[in-house]
């Protein structure tokens with residue numbers, strides 16, 4: 001394999017390791033999102049747009065401190081939270097209408 005091919009393979013195996021850690025953190029985050037969903041009284045509370053903005057602004061600041069792109073982190077968080085809201089809405093619905 002070429003030097004570039006070897007370097008790319010090494011980079012990808014390091015990305016795979018990071019993905020393993022990221023997915024573990026996502027699992028822990030999902031548990032907390034599910035717990036939050038069970039405490040909420042209606043779908044507006046599940047969506048909590050003010051809290052979404054607070055989270056996104058905070059992680060943009062963390063991204064700057066860490067040398068990451070705030071725009072990329074912003075987009076990742078908005079996509080991630082959108083998926084968690086869908087999950088939380090399903091949990092909320094199941095709690096209100098069991099069976």
Ligand SMILES: C=C(O[C@@H]1C=C(C(=O)O)C=C[C@H]1O)C(=O)O
Pocket residue numbers: 032033036037045046047048049051052055080081084085088
């Ligand atoms: C977990 C919550 O519910 C939703 C999910 C959020 C998240 O994933 O960070 C934030 C706000 C809500 O849209 C919450 O209200 O804190």
